[in-house]
Amino acid sequence: DGGITQSPKYLFRKEGQNVTLSCEQNLNHDAMYWYRQDPGQGLRLIYYSQIVNDFQKGDIAEGYSVSREKKESFPLTVTSAQKNPTAFYLCASSIYAGGTNEQFFGPGTRLTVL
Amino acid sequence: GQNIDQPTEMTATEGAIVQINCTYQTSGFNGLFWYQQHAGEAPTFLSYNVLDGLEEKGRFSSFLSRSKGYSYLLLKELQMKDSASYLCAVGDGGATNKLIFGTGTLLAVQP
Numbered sequence: 001d002g003g004i005t006q007s008p009k010y011l012f013r014k015e016g017q018n019v020t021l022s023c024e025q026n027l028n029h030d031a032m033y034w035y036r037q038d039p040g041q042g043l044r045l046i047y048y049s050q051i052v053n054d055f056q057k058g059d060i061a062e063g064y065s066v067s068r069e070k071k072e073s074f075p076l077t078v079t080s081a082q083k084n085p086t087a088f089y090l091c092a093s094s095i096y097a098g099g100t101n102e103q104f105f106g107p108g109t110r111l112t113v114l
Numbered sequence: 115g116q117n118i119d120q121p122t123e124m125t126a127t128e129g130a131i132v133q134i135n136c137t138y139q140t141s142g143f144n145g146l147f148w149y150q151q152h153a154g155e156a157p158t159f160l161s162y163n164v165l166d167g168l169e170e171k172g173r174f175s176s177f178l179s180r181s182k183g184y185s186y187l188l189l190k191e192l193q194m195k196d197s198a199s200y201l202c203a204v205g206d207g208g209a210t211n212k213l214i215f216g217t218g219t220l221l222a223v224q225p
Contacts, residue, residue, distance in 0.1 A: 031211055042118070042201070042215035043157075050210060058212075090156065100144035100164070100205035103213060105156035 003027065004106035006091050011111045013078075013085075021076045021109045023091035029104070031097040032074035036060060037088040037108075046089075049074055050097030078111065086113045116140050118216035120202050125222045126192055134187045134200050134219045142207015148176050148187045149201040151218065157201055160187065189221075197223045 004025045013019045025032065031050050035043040045058030049068040063082025068074050074093075078085045088110050092103040117139045126132040138146070145164035149157035163169055163178035163185060175188040189196055199218040206212045 035215075040122075040217060042217045043203075043213075044215075045212065048210065048212065056210075088154075094211050097211060098209055101211055102147070102159050102162065103211070105149075105158070107156050108154070110154070 004093055004104055006106040006109050011109055012114055014114055016080045018077055018079050021089055023074045023106060024072055025093045027093060029093035029095050031094045033092040034076045035090045085111055116214050118202055118214060120216040120219045123220045128192055128223055128225050130192050131190050136185045136202035136216060138183050138204050140204050144205030144207045146178055146185050147203040151199045151201055192223050194223050
């Protein structure tokens with residue numbers, strides 16, 4: 001079955017720790033995205049990647065980092081510099097990086113900072 | 115600036131029809147998406163409009179007026195499982211497939 005997987009589903013971390021969220025897709029999609037979702041707010045774009053070994057900052061990139069070493073994988077690291085990291089994180093992919101086309105979402109990771 | 119407005123919450127009765135509105139003001143426009151999101155789950159695609167008019171897909175329809183910066187999602191024959199958040203998202207018109215999301219409308223379907 002093709003799709004997007006994210007792991008873990010729930011993640012707890014202590015303040016000051018870095019943590020990496022996994023995102024893998026087997027849809028052969030070129031583009032991948034990371035969003036953050038907070039109650040009462042829309043999805044906000046953190047980073048996106050149009051092609052392997054390339055990525056761009058979204059609207060709220062501060063305190064986050066990504067890599068895109070393989071087409072299938074786009075991990076997100078939440079660093080200790082992110083002041084309010086508790087949120088629901090969603091990874092998405094789309095077949096093309098250009099134009100406008102549907103984004104497919106993974107099941108999400110809920111991160112809680114203790 | 116970029117702005118997408120949707121009602122925060124709506125309530126409707128099982129079997130009825132409900133219309134969820136979305137207005138947008140964006141610097142560019144490459145089409146408008148509607149997604150459904152159940153609590154704690156991934157958004158799933160419902161519809162896409164790039165030209166003015168109505169797109170119908172089973173119980174769900176979506177309408178777009180580009181001149182008015184307006185869209186709506188129409189849900190017919192409501193079922194309890196339709197209780198979810200409905201997200202309006204606009205393609206920002208740039209060279210990349212970036213979407214701008216509204217805050218979502220939480221629909222509660224009551225018996």
